[in-house]
Amino acid sequence: xxxxxxxxxxxxxxxxxxxxxxxxxxxxxxxxxxxxxxxxxxxxxxxxxxxxxxxxxxxxxxxxxxxxxxxxxxxxxxxxxxxxxxxxxxxxxxxxxxxxxxxxxxxxxxxxxxxxxxxxxxxxxxxxxxxxxxxxxxxxxxxxxxxxxxxxxxxxxxxxxxxxxxxxxxxxxxxxxx
Amino acid sequence: xxxxxxxxxxxxxxxxxxxxxxxxxxxxxxxxxxxxxxxxxxxxxxxxxxxxxxxxxxxxxxxxxxxxxxxxxxxxxxxxxxxxxxxxxxxxxxxxxxxxxxxxxxxxxxxxxxxxxxxxxxxxxxxxxxxxxxxxxxxxxxxxxxxxxxxxxxxxxxxxxxxxxxxxxxxxxxxxxxxxxxxxxxxxxxxxxxxxxxxxxxxxxxxxxxxxxxxxxxxxxxxxxxxxxxxxxxxxxxxxxxxxxxxxxxxxxxxxxxxxxxxxxxxxxxxxxxxxx
Numbered sequence: 001x002x003x004x005x006x007x008x009x010x011x012x013x014x015x016x017x018x019x020x021x022x023x024x025x026x027x028x029x030x031x032x033x034x035x036x037x038x039x040x041x042x043x044x045x046x047x048x049x050x051x052x053x054x055x056x057x058x059x060x061x062x063x064x065x066x067x068x069x070x071x072x073x074x075x076x077x078x079x080x081x082x083x084x085x086x087x088x089x090x091x092x093x094x095x096x097x098x099x100x101x102x103x104x105x106x107x108x109x110x111x112x113x114x115x116x117x118x119x120x121x122x123x124x125x126x127x128x129x130x131x132x133x134x135x136x137x138x139x140x141x142x143x144x145x146x147x148x149x150x151x152x153x154x155x156x157x158x159x160x161x162x163x164x165x166x167x168x169x170x171x172x173x174x175x176x177x178x
Numbered sequence: 179x180x181x182x183x184x185x186x187x188x189x190x191x192x193x194x195x196x197x198x199x200x201x202x203x204x205x206x207x208x209x210x211x212x213x214x215x216x217x218x219x220x221x222x223x224x225x226x227x228x229x230x231x232x233x234x235x236x237x238x239x240x241x242x243x244x245x246x247x248x249x250x251x252x253x254x255x256x257x258x259x260x261x262x263x264x265x266x267x268x269x270x271x272x273x274x275x276x277x278x279x280x281x282x283x284x285x286x287x288x289x290x291x292x293x294x295x296x297x298x299x300x301x302x303x304x305x306x307x308x309x310x311x312x313x314x315x316x317x318x319x320x321x322x323x324x325x326x327x328x329x330x331x332x333x334x335x336x337x338x339x340x341x342x343x344x345x346x347x348x349x350x351x352x353x354x355x356x357x358x359x360x361x362x363x364x365x366x367x368x369x370x371x372x373x374x375x376x377x378x379x380x381x382x383x384x385x386x387x388x389x390x391x392x393x394x395x396x397x398x399x400x401x402x403x404x405x406x407x408x409x410x411x412x413x414x415x416x417x418x419x420x421x422x423x424x425x426x427x428x429x430x431x432x433x434x435x436x437x438x439x440x441x442x443x444x445x446x447x448x449x450x451x452x453x454x455x
Contacts, residue, residue, distance in 0.1 A: 021224060022231040025303060031378075032308050051186030058193040062200075066220040068307045069341065069348055072213040073200035080193040084186065117309060123201060127355015128309040130377040136308045 005160070012158035013060050016040055016151075021067055032136050034143035035109075036151070037064040041079045042108040043148070043155040045086030046095055052159065053083025070116075071123055078116045082108055105148035109141040214341065221343040281332060281445050288330060288447065290400075290412050295450040297321050299329075301443045302346070311354035311378035311440075313337075317448060318345045326408060328401075328449045334414035334437035335359065335401065336446050347448070351440050352415065353378050360407050361399040361415055364391075370402055373415055373434060379441065382416050384432035389423045391430050399434060410451050 016036055024034045040060040045053025061076030068075065086108050093100060113136050120128035144151075204213050282298060299315035306314070317323050319342050329336045329349045337357065341348040352359055357375035361384075362368030372385040384399070397418045403411020416434035423430055 017224075018227060018231055021306075022228055023235055025306060026232075028304075035308070049186065051189045054186065054190045054193050058197065061197075066217050067224070069305075069310045069312050069350070070307050071201050072204040072217070073197045077194060077197035077201065080190060080197060084190045087186070120309060124205060125309075125356065127311075127375070127377055130355050130380075131309055140308075 008160065009056070009158045012154050013040065013056075013063055015154065016060070017063055017067075020064075029139045029143075030132075030135050032132070032139040034147075035113075035140045036144065036147060037061075037075070038079075038082070038109050038112045038140060039105060039144050039147060039151040040155070041083030042086050042105050042144070043101065043151045044159065045083040045088075045108075046090050046101060046104055046152070047155055047159050048087065049091060050084045050087030053085075053087035054080040055083070057081070057083030070120055070128070071125060074116065074120055074123065078112055078119060081115070082112050085111070101148035101152045102145040105151070106141045106145040109144040110137045113137045113140055217341065218343040221346060225343075225345060278444070290334075290414060291330070291410075291447075291449060292412075294410060295322075297323060297448045297450060299347075299446050299448055301446060304443075305378075306348075310356075311351040311375065312340070313349050313351065313443060313446075315347050315349060315446060315448070316345070318343050318347050320344050321448075322450050323347050323448050324450075324452065326452060328409045328413070328451060329446050330413060330449060331438040331440075331443055331446045333439060334416070335409065336436075336438050336440065336443065338408060339448065349446070351375070351378065352382065352436055353380060353440060359409065359415055360402040360404055362402045362411075363387075363393070363397060363399045368400075368402075370404075371399060371432075373399060381419060381433040381435055384434060385429070387430040387432050389428055389430050391421075393418050393421050393430070393432060395419060398437065406453055408453060410449065 016039070020036050024036055027033055037060055041053055041057025044056035044060075048056070057079030058076045061079030062073070064075045064079075065072045086104050090100060090104060114133065117128045117131065117133055117136075200213075204210050288296075297317050299317040299321075301313050302316050303314040305312040313336075315329070323339060323342055325339055325342055327339045329339060335352055337349045337351040337354070339347050340350045350357055352373070353375045355375050355377055359373045361371050361373050363371055369387075369391070371387050373382045374385060376383055387393070395418055399415050399417075401407065401409040401411055401413040401415060403409065414437045416436045418432060419435045420433040421430055422432075
């Protein structure tokens, strides 16, 4: 990764943080606010594969944790798992399909929130499972599904020069089944 | 056969181990000073960006909302409607200001705080995480606010400062699952009980209340102020809403509702008090 690539990616993450900490925190749907930081590992996983998804999920999670009262590093842990998982799950799919990003955002966000609450509970924050988890899952998943396309555009720009490590390497090319 | 690189798995393993290490060090205190310092610096650095973006975004939102509204009323008498809107706005603003003044005056004269020094604060946000019951307030280190200081509102105890930056602070509400408050109840000198949070919007539960204790609905629990306690004595915390004695339980099951209206906080008071004070 060149310095220019890193700068682009940093700008994208910074842009997401700004939107999350300003616009998104002012939006409350049933007492829950959307969380677009979850979109970063998801779209990074789709575009760059499991390795890049995990790395960007980890980095974005560390940044998101700066503004959260929950244990430091928890978003990074769940983010890297999610980025890897989405990258792995979509590696054999046509990544240009219009439905892929919204569907991955819907499922990935739901999985993220449940894992986040469960892991937080395991790590000494039992109250994290005593919240309106179903409402959080619905609000975050649906809003992220709606915002998946612009997020894909932003991350595509941010990862313009990035490799797609972890993708199948054969003459059959990307899209072939294992 | 297509080959899949093993590198992503190695990357994932390293990142997971790194995250677990950070979480563990943060929780055990080794890294907490560093992470809380970095968090505080990040919040301070972000504050002007946040207010700048809000200053840009809010007028746009207001403009769009105004445009929609304008379209709906154009068929009516535009001028008259504008005047009505203006009057309503003024009336609403005046009522809001009167309400703010009333709340602030009341907060400055909370009887249970005695001579304790306080700092009034405005609630700027109801929690940055959906997984914790917290609020953000517009005072910080520069106003004398420090970690663990109690925060009260109209009615009683609101919570405790859990994070401080230069100009802002985060307060953990007493309803948060991590919150425990030492209290007294009953006739003087009062029996001791611990009130535990069970989540935002949910009642508090009481520990250490012996079974068959005669409690009446509305009975108020106040902070105990025992040596080393997290709160000064005598602050009203919550009122009893339900009691239940199980057939074999040695403790009374007591549900209490916070006396401060935690769902609609606008102004609060930080008590400049620490356990060692």
